[in-house]
Amino acid sequence: MNPYEKKRRWKFFLLIFAIVIGTASVFYSDFFVKKMEREERLQFQLYVKVTEQSLVMYDDGNYTGLVDLIRTNTKLPVIMTDAQGQILATQGLDSTKTNYNLEKKENITYDPAYFARELRKMKKQHPPTAITGLDGSKWLIYYKDSSILTQLRYFPYIQLAVIGLFLLTAYVAFSSARKAEQDQVWVGLAKETAHQLGTPISSLMAWVELMKSRFDAEDDPLIAEMENDIRRLEVITDRFSKIGSKPVLEDHVVYTVIQDFIEYFQLRTSDKIKFSITGDDQVRAMLNIPLFDWVTENLLKNAANAIENDGSISVNIIENLAKEEVFIDVTDTGKGIPRSKFDAVFQPGYTTRKRGWGLGLSLTKRIVENYHSGQIFVKESEVGKGTTFRIVLKSSITYEPTA
Structure with missing residues (x-):
């Protein structure tokens, strides 16, 4: 097997090894993501049950307990709406976008577009859970994945991209350094070869001239072919001497x-x-x-x-x-x-x-x-x-x- 085939085989094995590591990393991260999704789903189901119990306790129309309960849910982003899609309460979202007025016992929304946008995200991620409101109407509770879960879901891909970029940069850097080193070897070997050929070529030219004069062989075709070969050697020497410099x-x-x-x-x-x-x-x-x-x-x-x-x-x-x-x-x-x-x-x-x-x-x-x-x-x-x-x-x- 020639050196190129060996190098290509090693590259193939390293590529397969990198793919296996990357795939294992993605699957391992996916395992934790699914586990965390199940835990958040259970947390949301528990939250719904507690909310239903709270509504039974406050069937006189006092929403204080319900709102307080939602406000204490700091882990899971939640929005509760009525059947017409009107937002009744939120929790776990950007606290700068809303404020709870204790005296009036109501939410004052500073950025309605923000909550509408978050609600659309929740509708895309998970189906809502329906509960019966205080007035007997249907209320819907939505939730979305926590920020930690979202980061964990994309982390392995970001990690692989960073590692891939690092490996690519390292490969290009090492390849450039290796190529520069190879070029130096090529140039040094070529110039040394040209130098070593110079002396015997000069001697051969002198010997041919001596043969032509001693044997009166100016028109001998064999001598002419010998001269052609010597000129060819001169051309080869000239080639090697030009390696590493810009040719004309x-x-x-x-x-x-x-x-x-x-x-x-x-x-x-x-x-x-x-x-x-x-x-x-x-x-x-x-x-x-x-x-x-x-x-x-x-x-x-x-x-x-x-x-x-x-x-x-x-x-x-x-x-x-x-x-x-x-x-x-x-x-x-x-x-x-x-x-x-x-x-x-x-x-x-x-x-x-x-x-x-x-x-x-x-x-x-x-x-x-x-x-x-x-x-x-x-x-x-x-x-x-x-x-x-x-x-x-x-x-x-x-x-x-x-x-």
Whole structure:
């Protein structure tokens, strides 16, 4: 199992573990909420019975005992109305909204809209309980959940949201720190590689010149190919030296750049693989040749490795006039990629080869997106038939360098 698969599996297990903890927390809180709801319901039923008994005691029309009883109910918000919905008494609500006048023995309401609003809330939460009033008419008693119960009901969701936000912030922070550390390692390794390659390349150039002069081989095709490979090594060294610094982009004909590299690469690939390039041969884009050749090389190498026997690799260049973009499609007739792996192929360490490092497409994505302000993705693929990668670049007219 490659490192990317292991990391993804660990992420999956941690996600499942977090979901289990969150679900358990919600269910555990829900258990207490339901228990508290039952207790408040019993408290309300007891309150109704006491109220009925109080009405029997004060059947002479004196409401003092009834009102006093309601006023002492400080735990449960309650409103009592007559059959027409007129509020007779309240308790457990905002004390600043009403006042009880002991001399007149009546409620003086300061904010009728507040009590009407609270009554609507109670009607939505629980059905009323009917009792027989002093005059024989039906009275209705409403109640709503206490503030503690309401807070307890929403607490686990707020808790999960806060924990989720904290974990997301921590994940982003650690990922950014890890990415910065990885970038430093990449840059250091690349520059050291460029430095180490410099000396042997210079020696090889000197040896080639010595062979040409000693054996009078100025026009020898083998020497010419050796020089091509040495120049290729110089380009590779230049690539590594540019990692970590902002590359210079210049206006180039995309078709010509890709064709030049295919001519070099084709001579060093199996004769069973046929190469072709089609499309618009005049469209232009801002490119850094050493780095963009690296992109082309990685895509062509992957395509060649995917072809087990005979096959073909084609590059098609399309200009999207509507969006002023350049599409570069690299298609092979290899073994294809499962749809579930379309994104995974660009992850560092992902490879299907026993000796592969899984860095080629990761580097390709970095070069296209970070240095050329473009996109690269698997356009289409079918197992056993082949794959098409698409590169999207802005044409030279609309290119705006990344800050």
